[in-house]
Amino acid sequence: MAGVKTTYVVKLKSKPTVPIDSRNISPDKFAGRSLSDIKLLKVLEGGRETVLEELFDLEGPTTAVREPGEIEIVITGPETSKLKYLGYKMSNGKLVVKGDVGHLAGYKMSGGSIVIEGGAGSYLGAKMKGGTIEVFRDVGDFAGGKLQGEKPGKGMSGGTIVVHGNAGSQIGVGMSKGTIIVEGSAKVLVGAFMTGGSILVQRSCGGFAGARMTGGKIVIGGAVESVLPSFYVDSMVPSAGVKGRTINKQFMVFIGDVLVDGKGMLYVAYEDNKLLLEQYRELVEVALIE
């Protein structure tokens, strides 16, 4: 990404009452356009089609640079949580949201970065191919996931999502590549149907982590509700991590999901799940002695 040269500030005029499809608020759409053209970009307010300037105040240079990579857009307002599809298919540049966002932020993005200073709805970074997303508070379900009904591997295929808060269920569902880091905890079905890539949940998660995964890596640094019986225990390791984030404690390593002939790796923190994992410990130790 080239350095940011120009910044636009897009401010909601008032608190919206219906979802706003704001996919056109993106460096790719702004690039090369004059401010007056940008103001006329389409948005959907509920089912009604209108233009940006009707809902937002815009500030910035009168003509945007041609390179999306040199554009930063700051989105503010009294209440930004109804904005959907922010950063849809964006390829470069930077989006900063001074608050929450709704569903499908960063959907299918391929590059650039999105920083959300609040939380995000469901499908954050779903089907993204590249770039980075950073969220300061909690996110909903299906972060980095595929859409319902699609085949495994159709989820996120590159890039990084970092969530400083907690995440909902099915994060990384069907992902094939890329990284998801959740510093809080996550709900059920972490990394279900994943075929590759890696997920780190620093704290606890719900049950069924890695269900039907065929590849990739999941690291759970806290308590898990259960480990699926279709995972084989492999070994114990003194630390685990993804992408330079390492958690220095004992992890038990599982391989699965054997129901789908999977070779995914599931790392579960040992001390936090001692009651659950003790039964496996013997298996690992017997293997070591032999």
Add this chain to the structure above:
Amino acid sequence: MTQIIIRNGLVYDPLNGVNGEEIDIGVKDGRIVDPSEINVAEAINIDAKGKVVMPGGIDIHSHIAGPKVNVGRLIRPEDHYLTNIPHRLPYKRAETGLTVPNTFKIGYEYARMGYTLVAEPASPPIKTRHTHEELNAIPMIDKMTFILVDSNWIALDLIQGGEKEVLAAYLGWLLYATKGYALKIVDPGSDVAWMMKGKGIDLDEQIPGYNLTPRDIIKATGEAAQVLNLPHKVHVHCNRLGYPGNYATTLKTMGLTKDITKLSEKPVLHITHVQFTGYKGDSWTNLESGGEDIAKELNANPNVTLDLGQVIPGRPATTMTADAPFEYVLYHLTRWKWSTSDVEVESASGIVPYRYRKKNYVNTIQWTIGLEVALLSRDMWRIYLTTDHPNGGPFIDYPKVIAWLMSKKAREDFMRELSQRALRKTSLPAIDRELSLYDIAVITRAASAKLLGLEKTRGHLGLGAEADIAIYDIDPRRVDLSKQYDKVIRAFRRAYMTIKSGEIVVRNGEIVRTTYGRTIYVKPELPIDLLKDLEKMISAKFKQYYSISLNNFIIGEHELKKGVEVALKTHLR
């Protein structure tokens, strides 16, 4: 009501022998009238100069309604992503879906292609209330549904007992009770075999639990249809569908017409989506096309008709059929999603998403079979254009099929993208025939109306006919149809104008008004004495077999949004 006069159009109206002549057409009160009856000052004047005028299209086989379509929607949310088109009030509702579209989209897309009547070809009787609910919800077109009777326990008991009269009366009663239009047989006997033994059966294999073979079912049902004087005789999906080598079964099934006593002039059996039952060879690896052999039998046997079930490589499809054993096999080939179900007393079914791939050997063979049958057939009045929507491909691809049939160049250009190994094994590349616009009008409307027994009022533009009209923006005098096939596709995909029952519903390929068509069903007249005995028999069988009561089974006339009854004089005494 609206008066319309269409001037200077090139009219293709095969039922009246009109082949591309400039004739003016008047429309008044929903009917075709002589232009002199039109009050020109009040009428809508349409200048169709340089455009083609045809009767509204009629699709004799397209799975558009019923529980299986709905389950298809449920298991395929991905079929709906990216296809959403918002509503445009007050005249157009939201559209979604590709292979299993919502009801609105089904109606709109047919209307946009100039179609005005569509038959849902497979509804198990007990599920037909749902089928009608969905047909009620489909806008724009007229519709009808065929009733599945291939593995019906009551019918099987009667066939086994040799009670021909009672069987005919029962099937007649069933058609009226479910507000159906015709009888459909899918892989006869196989759903019984599937439920009892977990396998499908061939034409001459015994049905478990009965002293019968599928051949007996087709023959008995075929004769019952004759006795009932049904406007559309029996609609047959052959045994062994989807298995290599099944063309032999199809040929034998076509030959069954000899064994059925004819009581009317019309063809005796309709073999549906023949592509799926036209496979030569004994495994998938040496699969070949049986298209030539089937076309030969069709040409020799005037008592049989065929629809193509053309596959569309490069498009997703959702296979859905009452042929449950076939779907079991298909699921194990695709290993993704599968819905399967038993329908008490009557049938079974399965649904599996599928994609026909251009480079795939088997899919290429499949593509050639449908086209071979059409191009080698000498009598265009006995073949019909279908994709067995959504089994071979979505119905919105009919214009592509039309282009393949009309243009050798269209076929050659497409063949370049297909499996060359497969093409070397077929006769299609050597076929030069190109159908004319007249032929297309035959296989998409005139012959279809005749097959359904509606040729008096549908499928033509003669005086008194239902004013269902399609106008396509293509001029065969200026466009070389065999070379500029992309123009053919464009013209047929979006009609310049569609008139449904005398009202303009599509202009320039877009919906301008939402209307709701009629649902046509038959009422065979049954002698009172026979009916009394029959009702006694049926209510006893119902208690014995069904989990619901007879009263809840019968569909009332009020349950159809706009029902149209066709009363039939039968040969029952």
